[in-house]
Amino acid sequence: MKLLIFILFYIFFIFSVIGYGILLRKFVGQSITNSVGYSGIYGIFFITFISYFINYFTPIYASVNILIHFFGIILFFYFYKKKFIFTKNELFLLFVVILFSFLFILSAKPHDDFPYYHFPYINMLNNDSLQIGMGNFNHGFRTHSSIFYFSSTFYLPLINYELIHLGSAFFLIFANLILLKKFTVDKNNYSKFILILSVLSFALINIFFYRIGEHGVDRSAQILIILLVLEMLIIFNFKIIKLKNITNLIILIILSASLKPIYFIYFLFFFLFIYYSRKKLKLIQEVIKSKIFILSTVFILFVISVNFLNTGCLIYPLTFTCSDHFAWSIPIDQVNQMNQHYNLWSKAGTTPNFQVVNPEEYLKDFKWVSNWLDLYFFNKVSDYLLGLLILLLFVFLILFKSSKNKFIFTKYLPVYLVIVILFLEWFFHHPALRYGGYHLIALLFFIPFSGYLSRKTFSNKELYGRIFLITVLVATIFVVRNFQRISKEHKIYNYNLVFNPSYNKQFENYSIYSKIIDAKNCNINDCSKGKVISKKFLNKFIFFVNK
Secondary structure, X not given: OHHHHHHHHHHHHHHHHHHHHHHHHHHOXXXXXXXXXXXXXXXXXXXHHHHHHHHOOOOOOHHHHHXXXXXXXXXXXXXXXXXOOOOHXXXXXXXXXXXXXXXXHOOOOOOOOHHHHHHHHHHHHHHOOOOEOHHHOOHHHHHOOHHHHHHHOOOEXXXXXXXXXXXXXXXXXXXXXXXXXXXXXXXXXXXXXXXXXXXXXXXXXXXXXXXXXXXXXXHHHHHHXXXXXXXXXXXXXXXXXXXXXXXXXXXXXXHHHHHOHHHHHHHHHHHHHHHHXXXXXXXXXXXXXXXXXXXXXXXXXXHHHHHHHHHOEOOOOOHHHEOOOOOOOOOHHXXXXXXXXXHXXXXXXXXXXXXXXXXXXXXXXXXXXXXXHHHHXXXXXXXXHHXXXXXXXXXXXXXXXXXXXXXXXXXXXXXXXXXXXXXXHHHHHOOOHHHOHXXXXXXXXXXXXXXXXXXXXXXXXXXXXXXXXXXXXXXXXXXXXXXXXXXXXXXXXXXXXXXOOOOOHHHOOOHHHHHHHHHHOOOOOOOOOOOEEEEEEXXXXXXXXXX
16 A cells, blocks of 8 residues: 555646646747656756745645646646647656666665755755755765755655655656656757667666666756767757757756766866857857846856855865855865865775875875776776677677768767866866766767767668667666665565565764754753854854854
8 A cells, every 4th residue: 555655646646747848838938849758857856946935934734735746746747638738648657767766765865965965954854944054964964966855846745755766766757757858759869979879878877777776866857968979969060059059058058067066167168068059159148137147146046155155165065166154164274174184085095994194295296097997997997898799799799780871070079078177177176977987988988889879770760660669678777776675675674675675764864953953942042162052143043163
């Protein structure tokens, strides 16, 4: 019975998200037919936007969430009745993807950071309006992600918190719909290069990102960036750089940056479009005047303002964006310390069981490279590279034919060069796969490989059949690996998916909110030094460390 309730609420949320997405796409002037995948991405954006706005004034209560999602369902059926949504082929794809995603969402254990700060942050949003200085309670609160705001809307009566860890599932579902549509429903609209790259992207996110417990906030952003690059390559192929063509790109960049601040650098892609536009000034004017630009600007202001009110930094832990002149600010020396910690962590200078003696010296002049190669590259990166090479060989054997079709790579070169630049930035500053390595390394291989294979493959009709074969094989791998995962979790956690399909309640960490309540009742005279205390200003609590 509990499994059935779990699945029904999950489907309820999916259609609510799509409903909001259709409304937003209609509002910004996009065509809303035949794009259920992008309607889902827009829906995530819109619901997250709403939750940021609401939390400025009130907690995101369960009663508020009921109103949000029932309105989303009403929107979905309204547009469905008006036949504004999708064709029968897209409807079929939607239900197939939902069916397969059930295996993805069944899990005994969420991401490792879930009990540390994901759950506590969402629990705080459901119990408090936006307060000031939350970064003083937990280090994770200093690096909030928009996915927490999106996930906070899944807190409802009857299911309580049992679906709040599923935010990343929605990114995977709608990305799959977008990719599947390109090489099934719309296959005649794209070049062989785009079709092969779409298939490789589909294989990547379903084979390598198949475990929901590994997603956290990082992989959702990387999935969005894969879509972003694919859409950019399509636009460069058609050489039509207009506002209506780049609206999706704006949403993808904004969402990925809101999930993880490190992806603000991907605004480089937006500037690339401006540079290659024939009418630069006109395009800039159109973008600035557009509804999507205004909404996106407000969305980013929400994200940055929450960062600032949590920590005193616009983007934590970038020191130059921080000020410690406010009572709630994280001290600059702590910001620098955490900046160094992130640097060390990504460069194998610190692990759960090891830390270099002299961090400053270790990080100088690429002295970290040899240790990074020993401790990180020849474990995680090398395994990932091997997996990518096996995938490429697998696709090559199915699609290769000795033929000579025309392919002009130079028109895609600007996008590829930006990816190379971003890869170098990743390697020099944060060379960990979770911090952007997965998609960058994959795209460095996928793009030239897709270009080469597009010259050496079958005619369209036979190519489509072979792509279908790859799709079936990828889906089979996804199913088998998730069955194995669920079986393993059953043994380790005594996981019973029928009676407890969600994560175990032991991962619900209420202790931090208890500290928040204590701090609300604690002022300078009542609490000892070093404890978090509070004062009230304009009906908001300001939390800071008693010095």
